[in-house]
Amino acid sequence: MQRSLIAPTAHPKLEEALRLKLQRRSETTGSLGELEPLAVRLGLIQNSLKPKLKSPQLLVTAGDHGLAVDLPLRGPSSVEQVAHLLGGRLPMAVFSFIQGMGLTVADAGLSETMPSNPSLLQRKIGFGSRNARVAPAMTAEHAHAAIRAGMEIADGLHGNVLACAAIGVGSHESAALVISRLTEVPLRELVVSTSGLSPDQLAQVMVVLQGAQGRHKDLSDPVEVLAAFGGYEIGMLVGAMLVAASKRHLIMVDGMGACAALLVASRIAAPVTDYCVFCRSHGHAGLDNAMGVFGASALLELGLESMDGTGATLAWPLVHASAALLTEVAEGEDPGPTLPASTLVDSGPSTR
Numbered sequence: 301m302q303r304s305l306i307a308p309t310a311h312p313k314l315e316e317a318l319r320l321k322l323q324r325r326s327e328t329t330g331s332l333g334e335l336e337p338l339a340v341r342l343g344l345i346q347n348s349l350k351p352k353l354k355s356p357q358l359l360v361t362a363g364d365h366g367l368a369v370d371l372p373l374r375g376p377s378s379v380e381q382v383a384h385l386l387g388g389r390l391p392m393a394v395f396s397f398i399q400g401m402g403l404t405v406a407d408a409g410l411s412e413t414m415p416s417n418p419s420l421l422q423r424k425i426g427f428g429s430r431n432a433r434v435a436p437a438m439t440a441e442h443a444h445a446a447i448r449a450g451m452e453i454a455d456g457l458h459g460n461v462l463a464c465a466a467i468g469v470g471s472h473e474s475a476a477l478v479i480s481r482l483t484e485v486p487l488r489e490l491v492v493s494t495s496g497l498s499p500d501q502l503a504q505v506m507v508v509l510q511g512a513q514g515r516h517k518d519l520s521d522p523v524e525v526l527a528a529f530g531g532y533e534i535g536m537l538v539g540a541m542l543v544a545a546s547k548r549h550l551i552m553v554d555g556m557g558a559c560a561a562l563l564v565a566s567r568i569a570a571p572v573t574d575y576c577v578f579c580r581s582h583g584h585a586g587l588d589n590a591m592g593v594f595g596a597s598a599l600l601e602l603g604l605e606s607m608d609g610t611g612a613t614l615a616w617p618l619v620h621a622s623a624a625l626l627t628e629v630a631e632g633e634d635p636g637p638t639l640p641a642s643t644l645v646d647s648g649p650s651t652r
Contacts, residue, residue: 305546309574338622355459363409363533364428365470395613409532432512443527450539465609466557475560477529522567537561555608559590579611
C-alpha cells in the first residue's frame with residue numbers, strides 16, 4: 301500500500317529555484333558549506349521554497365535477540381538500556397529534552413515487560429527473537445506485524461521530522477546480517493569493531509554470524525530476509541519510515557539498525573531514501589560501510605561513543621538551521637512565494 305504513496309522528491313525546477321535562492325543569500329552571508337545542499341534536500345522533501353520543520357520526534361525501538369546468547373557481547377542488557385533511557389540517565393534523553401524533540405521508546409520485542417512510563421509504548425510482538433543461527437529469527441507473520449506496528453506508531457506521532465534508532469543486545473549484529481544479505485557488502489566489513497573486542501572475540505562473532513548467514517543463504521525477498529535475521533525493533537522502523545516518507549516527512553537515520561530498516565523499506569518502496577539524512581552516535585567502522593550502501597555520510601562527526609539516537613538529537617539543530625536558510629526572511633527581503641512561478645501553475649494558487 302505504501303509503495304504507491306511514496307513519491308520521489310526529484311523536481312528539477314524546484315531544485316534550481318532553491319539553489320538560486322541560496323545563491324542570492326550567500327552574496328551577503330557568504331557560503332554556508334554543507335548547510336546549503338541540506339537546505340535544498342529539505343525544500344525538495346517538502347516540495348517548497350520555504351520548508352518548515354516542526355515538532356521533531358525521536359523514535360527508539362528496542363528488542364532482544366536470540367542470536368546474542370552465542371555472542372561475546374558485553375555491557376548492560378537491553379532492558380537496562382531502556383530503563384536508563386526512560387529514566388533520563390543517558391545523554392540521548394537529556395539532549396532530546398533540551399532540543400525540544402519528542403522521545404518515544406517502543407518495546408518491540410524485549411525479553412521482559414517494562415514498567416509503564418509516559419514515553420514507553422508497549423508494542424511487543426514477542427519476548428525476544430529466536431536465534432537466527434538455528435532458525436528464522438521471526439516468523440513472516442511477526443515480521444509483518446512489526447512493520448504494521450511501526451506504521452501505526454509513526455502515523456500517531458506529531459510533527460514532520462522523524463529520527464529513527466534501534467537498540468538492544470544483538471541488534472547491531474542482526475542489522476549487519478540483513479544489510480549483507482540484501483547488498484554486496486561482506487559481512488566482516490559490517491561487524492568490524494572499534495568497541496574493544498579482542499581478535500579472538502571478533503573471530504567468534506564471525507563464526508556465529510556466518511553460521512546464521514549460511515542457514516538462510518537462499519533468501520532474497522526483503523521481508524523474508526528481515527524475518528530470518530532481523531529483530532522486531534528493525535521491523536518497526538521499516539513501517540515507521542514508510543509512513544514518514546508517504547507524508548513527505550524528513551527521516552533522520554541513526555545507526556546500524558536504522559540503516560538495515562531503511563534498506564528493507566527501500567526494497568519495498570525505493571523513493572523512501574529521498575527523505576533521509578544520516579546521523580551517527582559512535583565510531584563503529586561497520587557503520588561507515590552501512591551508510592555507504594546509500595552513498596551517504598553522517599551530518600556530524602563528533603567522535604561520539606554513545607547509544608544510537610544520540611547523534612540525531614545533536615544533528616537536529618543543524619537540520620533546523622538549514623531549513624531556516626530558506627524559511628526565515630532577512631530584513632528588507634521580499635518574502636516571495638512558497639513555490640517558484642514555474643511550479644505554481646501545477647500546484648494551485650500562489651501562496652504569496
